[in-house]
Amino acid sequence: MKQLRVEADHPYTVHIGAGAFGLFANEYRPLLDAADRIVVIADEQVAELHLQYLLDFLKEWDVRVLTVPSGEAAKSVETFMACHSFLLSENCSRNSLLMAFGGGATGDVAGFVASTFMRGIPFIQLPTTILAHDSAVGGKTAINHELGKNMIGTFYQPKAVLYDSKLLETLPPGEVRSGMAEVIKHAFISNATWLEELLAIRDFKDMAQEELNQHLEKGIAVKAAIVEEDEFEGGVRKYLNFGHTLAHALEGHLGYGNLTHGEAVVLGMSYALLLSEHEKLDDYIRWAHENGYPLHIVKDIRFDALLPYMKKDKKSSQGILNFVLLKQTGMPFVEKVEEQRARSAYEKLILQIEEVI
Numbered sequence: 001m002k003q004l005r006v007e008a009d010h011p012y013t014v015h016i017g018a019g020a021f022g023l024f025a026n027e028y029r030p031l032l033d034a035a036d037r038i039v040v041i042a043d044e045q046v047a048e049l050h051l052q053y054l055l056d057f058l059k060e061w062d063v064r065v066l067t068v069p070s071g072e073a074a075k076s077v078e079t080f081m082a083c084h085s086f087l088l089s090e091n092c093s094r095n096s097l098l099m100a101f102g103g104g105a106t107g108d109v110a111g112f113v114a115s116t117f118m119r120g121i122p123f124i125q126l127p128t129t130i131l132a133h134d135s136a137v138g139g140k141t142a143i144n145h146e147l148g149k150n151m152i153g154t155f156y157q158p159k160a161v162l163y164d165s166k167l168l169e170t171l172p173p174g175e176v177r178s179g180m181a182e183v184i185k186h187a188f189i190s191n192a193t194w195l196e197e198l199l200a201i202r203d204f205k206d207m208a209q210e211e212l213n214q215h216l217e218k219g220i221a222v223k224a225a226i227v228e229e230d231e232f233e234g235g236v237r238k239y240l241n242f243g244h245t246l247a248h249a250l251e252g253h254l255g256y257g258n259l260t261h262g263e264a265v266v267l268g269m270s271y272a273l274l275l276s277e278h279e280k281l282d283d284y285i286r287w288a289h290e291n292g293y294p295l296h297i298v299k300d301i302r303f304d305a306l307l308p309y310m311k312k313d314k315k316s317s318q319g320i321l322n323f324v325l326l327k328q329t330g331m332p333f334v335e336k337v338e339e340q341r342a343r344s345a346y347e348k349l350i351l352q353i354e355e356v357i
């Protein structure tokens with residue numbers, strides 16, 4: 001079992017490996033024993049497949065379970081309120097403990113609930129997807145607003161992240177594709193050699209479990225180092241948003257859940273690479289195409305439909321667009337981009353994508 005420490009204001013450990021849930025009865029026993037209620041908020045599809053596996057590790061405790069809609073649909077005011085109603089109906093108190101069991105969206109909404117229930121109760125992240133190697137670490141919690149992604153949320157660190165890699169073995173191809181987007185993002189902002197390794201993967205099915213685990217550990221290490229330096233995103237944490245300005249606009253425009261977050265981020269990164277005049281753009285577009293990311297969708301989306309979302313991006317201010325760009329791989333920076341430059345880059349991106357696909 002691998003461990004990575006996140007030295008945030010409230011430090012915690014990310015445990016990665018098959019059987020990580022075994023730590024409930026060891027290292028985390030005092031936390032569970034101290035809770036007057038333990039509530040698991042679980043993605044409904046994940047619950048169908050893996051809830052019993054989780055509950056087998058929690059046999060000693062009286063655990064209550066609430067399932068929430070799968071994926072991005074969970075990040076709504078309705079689900080947020082349903083979670084609070086459940087906690088109240090179960091007589092939860094400030095001494096209760098929450099667990100988020102699912103992918104990034106479940107972790108985001110459950111974390112937000114934990115940070116707001118009676119002004120904050122402890123929670124543990126139990127990520128079940130590749131994508132959640134990113135979202136479960138760092139303490140960003142949120143739900144969506146129709147005018148923008150993750151617009152309502154908090155910074156609130158979990159007590160621990162137990163990443164049981166056994167659950168990754170059965171991920172459907174779409175989930176693998178979505179999750180690998182955040183892995184390659186971590187490589188782009190940190191390490192050219194690692195990026196080359198990832199760009200050499202032309203079919204994720206060829207990736208052995210051990211190889212995947214190593215990529216996840218590297219990604220978590222990149223993320224943890226940045227969060228430690230800038231937990232509340234005053235500076236360098238913005239680099240973790242590489243590719244997300246266009247990605248969030250695409251997700252908002254198409255309706256949350258109609259494009260996976262990772263697919264959107266892959267498109268967003270191609271746009272950021274073009275704005276950066278990065279030498280790897282063509283290789284990257286080919287890599288994305290061969291791995292099945294739906295690059296073609298931008299052909300039917302006008303820049304003007306995306307602009308209002310990009311102007312509301314959290315890195316922007318008063319409608320001024322700020323993008324995370326790369327001087328080169330491993331050297332991110334934030335740059336103000338004029339609207340006209342953003343528009344022509346988008347049109348150019350469509351042409352470059354058309355050339356490849």
Ligand SMILES: O=C(O)C(=O)C[C@@H](O)[C@H](O)[C@H](O)COP(=O)(O)O
Nearest residue numbers: 134138140149150237240241244314
């Ligand atoms: O942890 C961060 O910081 C990130 O930016 C990670 C992103 O990959 C993640 O999708 C995040 O939730 C987006 O953050 P937002 O602040 O733009 O909503």
